[in-house]
Amino acid sequence: MLSMNKKKLTICMPLFQIGGGEVVLMTVMNWLVCHGWDVTLVLFQKKGEMLERLDKRVVITSLDASRFLTGFIYLIRYMRAYRPNVIMSSSMHSNVLVLLAKIVSRTNTKVILRVGSPLSVVFSKWKGRDKVIAFFTRKIYKKADKIIAVSKGIADDIVKVTNTPREKIVTIHNPKDVDFIRKQSEEYVPDVFKKNKGPFVLSVGRFTEAKDHPTLIKSFLQVRKKIKDLHLVLLGDGGDRGYIEKMVRAKNIEDCVSFEGYQENPYVYMKNADVFVLSSKWEGLPNVLSEALVCGMDIIATDSPMGGAREILAPSTDYKKRIKTGIEKGEYGFLIPVENIEQLSKSITTVLLGGIGFEKEHLIIENIFSKYEELIFNT
Numbered sequence: 001m002l003s004m005n006k007k008k009l010t011i012c013m014p015l016f017q018i019g020g021g022e023v024v025l026m027t028v029m030n031w032l033v034c035h036g037w038d039v040t041l042v043l044f045q046k047k048g049e050m051l052e053r054l055d056k057r058v059v060i061t062s063l064d065a066s067r068f069l070t071g072f073i074y075l076i077r078y079m080r081a082y083r084p085n086v087i088m089s090s091s092m093h094s095n096v097l098v099l100l101a102k103i104v105s106r107t108n109t110k111v112i113l114r115v116g117s118p119l120s121v122v123f124s125k126w127k128g129r130d131k132v133i134a135f136f137t138r139k140i141y142k143k144a145d146k147i148i149a150v151s152k153g154i155a156d157d158i159v160k161v162t163n164t165p166r167e168k169i170v171t172i173h174n175p176k177d178v179d180f181i182r183k184q185s186e187e188y189v190p191d192v193f194k195k196n197k198g199p200f201v202l203s204v205g206r207f208t209e210a211k212d213h214p215t216l217i218k219s220f221l222q223v224r225k226k227i228k229d230l231h232l233v234l235l236g237d238g239g240d241r242g243y244i245e246k247m248v249r250a251k252n253i254e255d256c257v258s259f260e261g262y263q264e265n266p267y268v269y270m271k272n273a274d275v276f277v278l279s280s281k282w283e284g285l286p287n288v289l290s291e292a293l294v295c296g297m298d299i300i301a302t303d304s305p306m307g308g309a310r311e312i313l314a315p316s317t318d319y320k321k322r323i324k325t326g327i328e329k330g331e332y333g334f335l336i337p338v339e340n341i342e343q344l345s346k347s348i349t350t351v352l353l354g355g356i357g358f359e360k361e362h363l364i365i366e367n368i369f370s371k372y373e374e375l376i377f378n379t
Helices: 020-034 049-053 068-082 092-105 119-125 130-143 152-162 178-185 191-195 213-224 241-250 267-272 287-294 308-313 341-354 368-378
Strands: 008-013 038-043 059-062 086-089 110-115 146-149 169-171 200-204 231-235 257-261 275-278 298-302 334-336
Touching: 008 020, 008 092, 020 038, 020 049, 020 110, 020 287, 020 368, 068 092, 086 092, 092 110, 092 130, 119 130, 119 152, 130 152, 146 152, 146 368, 152 169, 152 308, 178 267, 178 287, 200 213, 200 267, 200 287, 213 231, 213 241, 213 341, 241 257, 267 287, 275 287, 275 341, 287 298, 287 308, 298 308, 298 341, 308 334, 334 341
Parallel strands: 008 038, 008 086, 038 059, 086 110, 110 146, 146 169, 200 231, 200 275, 231 257, 275 298, 298 334
Antiparallel strands: none
16 A cells, blocks of 8 residues: 555656557546546646546646757746645656756656657657757756656667666556446447448558558558459548548549548447458557457557567567568567558458457456555655
8 A cells, every 4th residue: 555645646748648658647647636636737738638547536737838959948947936746747858858957957856757659760850950869868868867668669769769777667557447448449430430331441540651641551552453342441630641532533432531630539440340450560569459459459550660469469578679571470469560461451451351250358367556656656
């Protein structure tokens, strides 16, 4: 039993917009306040769609800072004034600013960083001012008291990029609220499933380079030659959405591809679709795979760098393994090579026509919330 007088946590983020990291933090914060914790969310600006989903017992503090530099200065003042016991951050930019603020403010605040994306891959894509964040990440991450890596592959990458001692890094998979997901999945049947015959291929994720929607579209075209009524449902928004829409129009498949945008409840789509596809070039630990498993979906995912998908779909295998050719059947879904149109189309066809028998729910049940609680309390 944890002592009540020490159960306090501060979480710092620039905003609280839609994203995998924000969903994880929301889930953790809501669980903590239900278990006696005092939780404060410090935001550079009180903005973001995710705020409405926070438990009302979470105290929200806004620094009213429109720029990162201003937010950094205000964060130093906040830490000096309130001297939080433990502060956690979960974005690449705020991770650096929180660490720098702790150093400058000279407080005894313990800092926990959460890393959900492969630093080495992200840094290779960054340009301009983002390179400053990359520089400080390499230099000062080792000064954090603890770092949460969402997968074993991400943990290895943190050590490689930042030279942080391995004992400071704890691997904790992303928590999921199973009861909430199941309840939400039964709420209604989306119109796209009523208006089209199917079967349905579903993909959920922002339209970015990392998610590699072009490979998914090209694979879908191949499968549709064999399954004429096949329909592709895409959830999410992002900077590349216009490009993908243009690609769909150019291939004259607007009638069998539905862009549903961001959906607050993606689980009703998971409940009604036939196969879930994640075509990413790289991932940390994709939340959508665990959520799709809870909804009983057959899953196909790329065996992308850092091994997040492998840790979920083929947990009995070596997380460092990567499939280069063919298709690998894991306990909970298919793993295929990255950017491989042939194997993705083949695996979709196999699932839809072959009656593959995957486990429908992740059998490794971890009390992830308790892992978070123990880590925060003992830091």
